[in-house]
Amino acid sequence: GAGVSQTPSNKVTEKGKYVELRCDPISGHTALYWYRQSLGQGPEFLIYFQGTGAADDSGLPNDRFFAVRPEGSVSTLKIQRTERGDSAVYLCASSRSFAGELFFGEGSRLTVL
């Protein structure tokens, strides 16, 4: 499809495990964003890429969270030693440029048991 694609759509894991969430942005979009939405809350900014580099990672909650975008297209959000509090919907968005409209994917729902 032409939209932002996120996989997996659902992930259930056990506390302490490692998780990777993938985002495939809209073709040609240079900017990519990760947000996290907890139950009953709005999306919360995690990290923003312009090209391959993380332009702003100030929203990452701690050093268990890491994201990469090695070729300036697909991005992977990596969570180490998952905790129950990490359970949320992880949303990826892309935009054509730095200040362009954000297009969101459907999200990856992470449940940590």
Add this chain to the structure above:
Amino acid sequence: DQQVKQNSPSLSVQEGRISILNCDYTNSMFDYFLWYKKYPAEGPTFLISISSIKDKNEDGRFTVFLNKSAKHLSLHIVPSQPGDSAVYFCAASVGGAQKLVFGQGTRLTINP
């Protein structure tokens, strides 16, 4: 510290009437404001935005009003249609759209 607040978790409006969704913010540095709409199991979709140099922006049935002195914005939908039933998020940023601060959302239900 919630910088963007939507104090009404839900709103119910009759079809054809006006829907008014409200949002308050605390950070006076915010200069760009947006509304997003979200259906279940889908990502948020952009609806309308306004820059702090304006006090009103209109797009079809949707109008956003910004009151900077009150740090308040609102989204008006008129006439409301059943397809407008969704969760609406307001969001704000400093210097552009890339790092958005979202409110908690308001679930709008349009009754036939």
